[in-house]
Amino acid sequence: MTTRDPKRARPRDAPAPGLAALAGLIADETRAACLLALLDGRAWTAGELARHAGVAASTLSEHLGRLVAGGLLAEERQGRHRYVRLADARVAELVESLAAQVLPGPALPPRGLREAGAGSAMARGRTCYDHLAGRLGIATTDALTERGLLRQDTGFALTDAGVRWFDATGIGLDRGGRRPLARACLDWTERRPHLAGVAGAALCRHALDAGWCVRIGSERAVKVTATGERALSDLLGIEPALLR
Known part of the structure; x- marks a missing residue:
C-alpha cells in the first residue's frame, strides 16, 4: 500500500x-x-x-x-x-479598498498642525485616482441615490434617469469601453462606498474643469469652490455645509 x-x-x-x-x-x-x-x-x-x-x-x-x-x-x-x-482604475480601486481595510479604528493623532490640516482636507474631499472621495464623494453619491439617479441595492448602477441627468448636465459618459458605467469603491475615511467607474470619473473631471473643485496642496485633496457649492446645491440638493 x-x-x-x-x-x-x-x-x-x-x-x-x-x-x-x-x-x-x-x-x-x-x-x-x-x-x-x-x-x-x-x-x-x-x-x-x-x-x-x-x-x-x-x-x-x-x-x-x-x-x-x-x-x-x-x-x-x-x-x-x-x-x-x-x-489603470482597477489598481486604484484595489489600493483604496485595501487602505480602508487596514484602518479599522481611530487613526493615530496628528503630529502637528500641518499634518492635522492635511488630514482634515483629505477627509473633506479628495480624488481617488479619477473620481471623488471623502465626504465630497459620499455626499454626491448619496445625493445621486436619493434622487433615483443611482441604485445601490444590487450593486452600483446608473438608472435611466441617471443617464439622462448626466447628459442634461453636460457631463459626457464614455460608453464605448469595457469599464463599468458605475462601480462602488470603498472610501477609506468614510468606510462607505463612493461612486467610481465611468460615471464617477466623468463627474470628477467635470467638477475640476468647471471650477466646482480645485486641487489644494501637493496631496490628493480638493476643495469645493463657491461655484461648486451653488452647482451641487442646484443640481443635487447638497447642503453647502456638508462640503466644508
Missing part, C-alpha cells in the same frame, strides 16, 4: 501564484507609499516619489521597477525624466 503525499495530492489553485505575487508587491512600506501617492491620478517622477517616500532615488528606482514589472504601474519616459502612474 502506497502513501500519498498530501502536498502532491492537493490540486493547486490557478490564481494562487498570481495572488501571492500581487500581495508581495504591495507588502512593502515604500511601495505602498508610492501606490497611495499615485491615487491622485497624475504621473509622478521617480524623484518626486523618492522624496515623498523618504528614500534614496536608487532605492526607489528598484521598487518602481518591481511595480512596473508586476503590472501595477505604467511607465513613461520624457528626456531624462521617468514618469510613473497607476496602470
Whole structure:
C-alpha cells in the first residue's frame, strides 16, 4: 500500500501564484507609499516619489521597477525624466479598498498642525485616482441615490434617469469601453462606498474643469469652490455645509 503525499495530492489553485505575487508587491512600506501617492491620478517622477517616500532615488528606482514589472504601474519616459502612474482604475480601486481595510479604528493623532490640516482636507474631499472621495464623494453619491439617479441595492448602477441627468448636465459618459458605467469603491475615511467607474470619473473631471473643485496642496485633496457649492446645491440638493 502506497502513501500519498498530501502536498502532491492537493490540486493547486490557478490564481494562487498570481495572488501571492500581487500581495508581495504591495507588502512593502515604500511601495505602498508610492501606490497611495499615485491615487491622485497624475504621473509622478521617480524623484518626486523618492522624496515623498523618504528614500534614496536608487532605492526607489528598484521598487518602481518591481511595480512596473508586476503590472501595477505604467511607465513613461520624457528626456531624462521617468514618469510613473497607476496602470489603470482597477489598481486604484484595489489600493483604496485595501487602505480602508487596514484602518479599522481611530487613526493615530496628528503630529502637528500641518499634518492635522492635511488630514482634515483629505477627509473633506479628495480624488481617488479619477473620481471623488471623502465626504465630497459620499455626499454626491448619496445625493445621486436619493434622487433615483443611482441604485445601490444590487450593486452600483446608473438608472435611466441617471443617464439622462448626466447628459442634461453636460457631463459626457464614455460608453464605448469595457469599464463599468458605475462601480462602488470603498472610501477609506468614510468606510462607505463612493461612486467610481465611468460615471464617477466623468463627474470628477467635470467638477475640476468647471471650477466646482480645485486641487489644494501637493496631496490628493480638493476643495469645493463657491461655484461648486451653488452647482451641487442646484443640481443635487447638497447642503453647502456638508462640503466644508
